[in-house]
Amino acid sequence: MHSSLSLSFSQATAAAIPRPNFAVDSLVFAQSKPLNLRFCGLRREAFGFSPLTKSSSLRVCLPARGQARGKISASVADNGTAPKSFDYDLIIIGAGVGGHGAALHAVEKGLKTAIIEGDVVGGTCVNRGCVPSKALLAVSGKMRELQSEHHMKALGLQVSAAGYDRQGVADHANNLASKIRSNLTNSMKALGVDILTGVGTILGPQKVKYGKVGLPDKIVTAKDIIIATGSVPFVPKGIEVDGKTVITSDHALKLEFVPDWIAIVGSGYIGLEFSDVYTALGSEVTFIEALDQLMPGFDPEIGKLAQRVLINPRKIDYHTGVFASKITPARDGKPVTIELIDAKTKEHKDTLEVDAALIATGRAPFTNGLGLENINVVTQRGFVPVDERMRVIDANGNLVSHLYCIGDANGKMMLAHAASAQGISVVEQVTGRDHVLNHLSIPAACFTHPEISMVGLTEPQAREKAEMEGFEVSVAKTSFKANTKALAENEGEGLAKLIYRPDNGEILGVHIFGLHAADLIHEASNAIALGTRIQDIKFAVHAHPTLSEVLDELFKSAKVQAHASTPVSEPVAV
């Protein structure tokens, strides 16, 4: 294989430089040179292309990147069986943050990579998720500061009449999304990742079809395939989304209007962030949560503190333990109506009349039309089943070789950076290094004001685990009130919480609520990922005065029985 290729290369370079068609080269080569057995497959296919017209049509299918590392373009023809040689080493279906992370790492590892995208590069995160929402939250954070007369006065500042221009705010979010999108696109192009436009469908093992509506489909093959198709907002039945008064996060991020009163269904990350945006822009908010308390999924103590800071003093009320069974958009001069039923008894409880409703009940995997039936994979509630190495599992419980699924589509951890980490893990595996991602080391953050962040287990989870495995759990906490930098910013509200094993100093979970919590969590998540113990990390030095000292204090306040593992290292002259 390699010898053939190097010859093909030399021929190509010997000929005129702008080589339009290397398929022709290999064809010529195949006819003129004797071939050894390893080349059989190649030769058969090469002969198949002998008319020149056909080979040029092949070139269309293979975006002209002839010289890339030794894969001969081949298998347009045969169906069913896996192709013997491949157009690409790796094809990623879906150019979101997960696919992008995987593609970049694949190029670094020397793989010839293509990425198929049916919509816009960047996926949910960049276009309809984390990125534009951060633009809105940046605005809401500043509005909050400017509106808080008390806060400003305490700093000795005077600001009159903070106002905002809705279109200007919306443009900021949109501009940010397009900027990040072009950054993403350029970074992949610059590295030589082929971006194939169209909806990708798996035809069989190692074979993918892609195409746009109205254009003929094209078929490409790859040694390994990663599904990274992400998710779409989940809308429970009974809710009619009209995109104007009953909306999902997709619409809300465009900020086409700021209602006086908006109901937010679901009080997870998305709902919470939007409540921060809407209340800062002057809306009143009503949360509708199916579970018995707001902010399920957060550590209860953090959730409670967050509720005290983010919900109670703001223009927010809430209904818990209820489902929104029916939501009708505003029309005929009537407001949006929301029917609430008890989550347990299903009895009608209340009817709300509001100006708008945002559905933030989570996200559903986007796996329809992926052609999973062609490889005998059955989704579970839409999620692609995978093992801990992201290898896809088929209907019989067997692994599908050379097929992986990362990100929201597998539902393991629906976070952009988790998808990216999973993608990198897959690339490590296909390049010969076994790798299992530790999901407990992946941090998560909610960008309210102040922010909430977490990594690892919550306290109840840790205690449950401790009970099962028979170890002790301790908790340490520090307050932002004691941090110089936080006080300088006049933002002393906050709490950092460490859940750990006192016997060996293992960090089980860290939860932070306070100024810049999302940036602070990484010291903890890195420690978990690298297996650093508290007794070691407490000797690490933090610049003073910084917010990172909150964590420093947190580690130092933990009572660990084990002693620092590394003895005093050699003194380093300075």
Next chain:
Amino acid sequence: MASQFLSNATVSSPFSSSRPRLSPFVFSRLPSKPLPKRVFIVRSKIREIFMPALSSTMTEGKIVSWIKSEGDKLSKGESVVVVESDKADMDVETFYDGILAAIVVGEGETAPVGAPIGILAETEEDIAEAKARAGSKSAAAAAIAPSPAPPTSNPAPPISQLKPAPAPAVPVAEGPRKTVATPYAKKLAKQHKVDIASLVGTGPFGRISPADVEAAAGITPSKTNVEPVVVAQPTAPPKAAAAASAPSSLPPPVPGSTVVPFTTMQAAVSKNMVDSLSVPTFRVGYPVTTDALDALYEKVKPKGVTMTALLAKAAAMALVQHPVVNASCKDGKSFTYNSNINIAVAVAINGGLITPVLQDADKLDLYLLSQKWKELVEKARAKQLQPQEYNSGTFTLSNLGMFGVDRFDAILPPGQGAIMAVGASKPTVVADADGFFTVRNKMLVNVTADHRIVYGADLAAFLQTFSKIVENPETLTL
């Protein structure tokens, strides 16, 4: 939440400061036994545990968790229960030894400050009696809890409610009554002890808005902090506060009169008019010759152009040159220059008044504007105007000329900088510079403006521009 307590045990000192161990319960004796004043001497067998006041603003507390369960022995200084106030969770400890005989208010439930939450018995023999008492307590509590706030529309000042009645808690448990109040309105009502059921909403769809609650509580809205900063103020000081408290001093109604409550629209008008008293306004009049305009009107009338559209367009074009007249003063400290010129036009509608808004009147051409106006009027009649179609105005036009009114004085709507009152155009004898008399159609235009931002010279210049445009109306059709 037991975890909270467990964790607390291992917490190091820096944090514990934010969740202090608290001073003891308020213990009291049961009223059944007559007691002398020196409490600690008397041998009481059964004590009630009261909901403590953990902060100066606390009116009610939620039981996060009972650290002790019924039947547990308590010794002085031990934590018994974790209470959540409006500020923090606190461990509350006992001052007395005894046995926790009964828990009256369970975990997750809420009780007003001072209400019994548990019963403490001194000895085991007293437990039965204590339990009996607890039973009656919780039955009473149950009887109170589900009943909503007094539904009778009680016009008495809400402050008279001395008992911390189960005010509408934030997790709303509304009964069958259909009162719609916004989240902030509910919060304010709770804070100011206003019975929300007694209010009439003036917000969109008749809902109770924060402003309604503030009005009922007799407080001025916290946002519009209008301080008379400008010294050269020719007009009266704000009287909003006086107006709000006025109802109490009204004379009794004349016998035989009928009282018809305001419709939602009328209530909104009333509120706006009272609010307008807080703005220092002044008026400037100007005669405008309309012969050319009338001639133009005759020409474009067949194309569906109305006089309203012509005047709105003329005003919009004049406003382009005088942005300050299109500005507004929201907080008494700054100018808010509006990026759009949205002309609101006052329209009488049976029993009410509404101001549909011609948005971007400077940018639309006359014919589009006329069409838009027709649509708006139809919508207004059908009561289908969307909020942004009647409240986004930056300048208002009111025309009573068609009724023969020759001049009038308009009230400046809150949130706008100026309003123009247009009278009828009438043939008037005028003398020109050479002393020749002619008859010209003249109409009187009277503009009311907010003197905090618009000064006399501004208005004069604006009216001059407006008059020039009306006298040379060809530009209107461009």
